[in-house]
Amino acid sequence: xxxxxxxxxxxxxxxxxxxxxxxxxxxxxxxxxxxxxxxxxxxxxxxxxxxxxxxxxxxxxxxxxxxxxxxxxxxxxxxxxxxxxxxxxxxxxxxxxxxxxxxxxxxxxxxxxxxxxxxxxxxxxxxxxxxxxxxxxxxxxxxxxxxxxxxxxxxxxxxxxxxxxxxxxxxxxxxxxxxxxxxxxxxxxxxxxxxxxxxxxxxxxxxxxxxxxxxxxxxxxxxxxxxxxxxxxxxxxxxxxxxxxxxxxxxxxxxxxxxxxxxxxxxxxxxxxxxxxxxxxxxxxxxxxxxxxxxxxxxxxxxxxxxxxxxxxxxxxxxxxxxxxxxxxxxxxxxxxxxxxxxxxxxxxxxxxxxxxxxxxxxxxxxxxxxxxxxxxxxxx
Ligand SMILES: *Cc1c(COP(=O)(O)O)cnc(C)c1O
Numbered sequence: 539x540x541x542x543x544x545x546x547x548x549x550x551x552x553x554x555x556x557x558x559x560x561x562x563x564x565x566x567x568x569x570x571x572x573x574x575x576x577x578x579x580x581x582x583x584x585x586x587x588x589x590x591x592x593x594x595x596x597x598x599x600x601x602x603x604x605x606x607x608x609x610x611x612x613x614x615x616x617x618x619x620x621x622x623x624x625x626x627x628x629x630x631x632x633x634x635x636x637x638x639x640x641x642x643x644x645x646x647x648x649x650x651x652x653x654x655x656x657x658x659x660x661x662x663x664x665x666x667x668x669x670x671x672x673x674x675x676x677x678x679x680x681x682x683x684x685x686x687x688x689x690x691x692x693x694x695x696x697x698x699x700x701x702x703x704x705x706x707x708x709x710x711x712x713x714x715x716x717x718x719x720x721x722x723x724x725x726x727x728x729x730x731x732x733x734x735x736x737x738x739x740x741x742x743x744x745x746x747x748x749x750x751x752x753x754x755x756x757x758x759x760x761x762x763x764x765x766x767x768x769x770x771x772x773x774x775x776x777x778x779x780x781x782x783x784x785x786x787x788x789x790x791x792x793x794x795x796x797x798x799x800x801x802x803x804x805x806x807x808x809x810x811x812x813x814x815x816x817x818x819x820x821x822x823x824x825x826x827x828x829x830x831x832x833x834x835x836x837x838x839x840x841x842x843x844x845x846x847x848x849x850x851x852x853x854x855x856x857x858x859x860x861x862x863x864x865x866x867x868x869x870x871x872x873x874x875x876x877x878x879x880x881x882x883x884x885x886x887x888x889x890x891x892x893x894x895x896x897x898x899x900x901x902x903x904x905x906x907x908x909x910x911x912x913x914x915x916x917x918x919x
Contacts, residue, residue: 550880551907553916554888555685555713555861555900557735557742558907560816564740567815568808575805583814584795584805590817594738594825595715595730595748597722602748603795604813605786606806609712609733612745614642615786616708616729617679620756621646622779626675628705629653630661632691633684634891635710643679646782651675657687657893658852658863663695670696670703677706682720683713685736686891688863688900689856690714697726706752712736715746716820717832717860717904728752734809737832737860739905740816743809749788757781757789832859835903835913842917843901851898860908863890863898872896883919 552559573580584603591602605615617639621627627643629636630653643650651673655661670678678700683690693709700707708729711720715730717737722730729749735742763779781787785803793800820828836859840850843864851863866872872889876899879885888900901916902908 549884551883551885551912551915553901553903553907553912554886555736555902556733556904558737558739558902558904559912560739560741560812561819561906563819564812564815568741568812570808570811573807575807576799580805580807580810581799583810587810587814587817588795590814590821591746591748594817594820595722595732595746596720596724596825597730597748597750599722599748599750601750601754601792601795602746603791604734604744604746604810605791606743606803606809607745607786608735608742609710609731609745610638610642611786612731612733612747613639613710613712614783615745615788615791616731616747616749616753617642617677618646618783618786619760619781619788620706620708620729620753621648621677622760623647624649625677626651626673627677627679628666628669628673628675629679630655630666630669630691631681632660632687632689633657633681634686635681635684635712639679639681639710643677648677658689660689660691660853660856663692663699666696667699670699670705674703675705677708679708680710682709682711683718683858683860685713685858685861685900685902686894688852688858688861690718690858691856693727694721694725700728701726706756712745713858713860713904716825716828717908718829718858722748734813734816736902737904737908738813738816738820739907740812741809743806744813746813753788754792757792761789829859832903832908835908835910836860836862838910839901839903839913839917842913846917851894860902860904862901862903863894864901865898866896872899875899879919883915885916885919887916
């Protein structure tokens with residue numbers, strides 16, 4: 539007879555930059571009964587979630603909704619919906635996720651102009667603004683907090699410059715929303731993407747995003763071309779202006795999130811329960827209190843690490859408050875320390891990518907994982 543296999547999930551303290559632990563309330567919400575995607579009980583939940591998202595993303599934009607898929611699905615949705623063949627896109631990259639923006643923009647057929655800075659630092663806003671004036675791109679795409687290097691780029695001045703120069707400003711705020719201040723409207727961000735499994739503290743699987751009427755205008759223009767194309771022969775439909783993705787076409791997705799409720803994909807209704815509950819928890823705590831809690835636990839973690847005689851990586855002035863990067867001392871095998879933490883203590887911390895792999899550990903203080911107890915447990919062994 540076949541043995542009965544049952545799911546076995548060990549207890550963990552997750553101190554990585556995602557996925558992070560989730561409030562039991564979120565897990566409970568996700569075990570609620572299934573609703574159909576056009577059930578009025580579900581569509582009213584969609585509308586409420588849009589309202590909650592506007593508050594968390596600090597925006598009055600009409601459009602604020604999640605795309606199904608992890609954070610990069612949201613990034614790809616925004617970029618592929620606005621970038622047309624040969625459009626100029628400027629990407630100042632200060633870590634691995636600037637590289638992700640670059641790869642996606644290139645796949646959309648953009649003429650990408652890259653700016654680099656040393657990993658562990660960020661850009662002077664004036665540097666970026668000078669390049670904006672020189673290149674005059676259609677889009678500036680930038681990461682707010684890059685978890686690979688643990689740095690955070692100041693965005694306000696860059697946002698103002700983009701608006702003045704009529705450039706679309708797209709920001710990956712996956713690692714920062716709900717963990718530290720992100721002001722979509724005040725910083726004049728046209729399109730902003732986040733993810734569920736970081737400071738929102740909801741399982742991976744959705745990418746909440748928001749965009750304003752400047753981006754919507756591009757979507758509607760491309761959609762009207764699309765409609766014209768459908769009546770012509772197929773050769774014309776390969777025109778560079780058509781949005782290439784079906785799944786991630788924001789002009790179609792917004793029709794499902796609008797009162798028209800036009801059918802697109804089958805919504806991940808259970809994920810939306812989780813997001814809804816997660817957003818409510820954030821607003822019950824209050825954004826300011828939440829940022830304060832993230833700062834406090836980060837400072838406790840940093841003090842503990844320094845007390846051990848370890849050194850932090852990177853320019854401290856631009857440290858990302860939700861990720862702490864620690865230099866691995868000479869002669870220490872970083873991966874075996876991580877293995878020991880996981881196997882002996884059930885604690886997970888992260889390594890890093892590319893040039894930083896084997897050089898630093900990365901410890902997240904995000905969302906529900908960001909609590910005093912977890913910080914103490916992580917410093918203990
Ligand atoms: C984690 C992360 C992503 C990618 O998220 P996925 O959910 O794995 O797709 C993108 N950008 C930043 C800054 C991140 O930290």
